[in-house]
Amino acid sequence: MTIITGREFRSNQSKYIGMAHKGERVVISSKSGYAELTPVSKEDKEVMEQINGKSFLAIGRKIDKKVKEGKMLKFDSIDELRNHLASL
Secondary structure, eight states, X not given: OEEEEHHHHXXXXXXXXXXXXXXXXXXXXXXXXXXXXXXXXXXXXXXXXXXTTOOHHHHHHHHHHHHHTTOOXXXXXXXXXXXXXXXX
């Protein structure tokens, strides 16, 4: 396991992201605690590619609004999730 500071990560992002993709544990320390770099799963990567240029932040704002309204969604398959994201 490699533990680095946020400053070290910002200075050498490519190096540490590469290490994480190779399976090494990379932990970033900060005043608020620790965070571990984790490569995106194959399934999550496919979902992100399905968004196809839509702004992640815009979608996140819509999701936040729905959560605040108390509306919850359940998806039983990746295709259901893809269809929902495409409709946003």
